[in-house]
Amino acid sequence: QVQVVQSGAEVKKPGASVKVSCKGSGYIFTNHAMHWVRQAPGQRLEWMGWINTGTGKTQYSQKFQDRVTITRDTSATTVYMELSKVRSEDTAVYYCARDRSQWLDTWGQGTLVTVSS
């Protein structure tokens, strides 16, 4: 069955970078793009960007354009999201979600990233 499994929780100090992975299985990896969405405590879901897993082309939300990098490793069927220069406001649960016709049809379990000095 289609599954999207993310890496575990992270704790980072302000100014550091964090990299979260997202492994897809049960489908043809390069046929579906992957999105990243985050959910800060008490905040609405926030879309960060996405990657075409076939071509590697990316598109980012303007809010994160300068700090986020999404990459993929097709041999490992894994997508990565790296957020640099993290600050306390970046404390959130980060989700990857598989794209199906530009809808987010299968989500990972979420990765809690805590930014604390």
Place this chain on the structure above:
Amino acid sequence: EIVLTQSPATLSLSPGERATLSCRASQSISNYLAWFQQKPGQAPRLLIYDASNRATGIPARFSGSGSGTDFTLTISSLEPEDFAVYYCQQRSSWPLTFGGGTKVEIK
């Protein structure tokens, strides 16, 4: 960016009752709207896409309607497992955006 406003913020209902949730877009998004359900500690789950199409495995008691700027998610008869937070999301233009959510709680 397109702003989605959901109402009400909280809906208090009993099992078996009908739930009607609203999502309004700041500009026309045609039918490019989805609905998600999220339970505590879980990821969102896609319920409805293209405003009215149920995703795979979603029970028929969930239905979506609307186009342009006004959309509705209806749960015809609430089951115990339906008490959760519901979000709408648009894909009409970048960036993708989500509504603030409606919590459906047990009365």
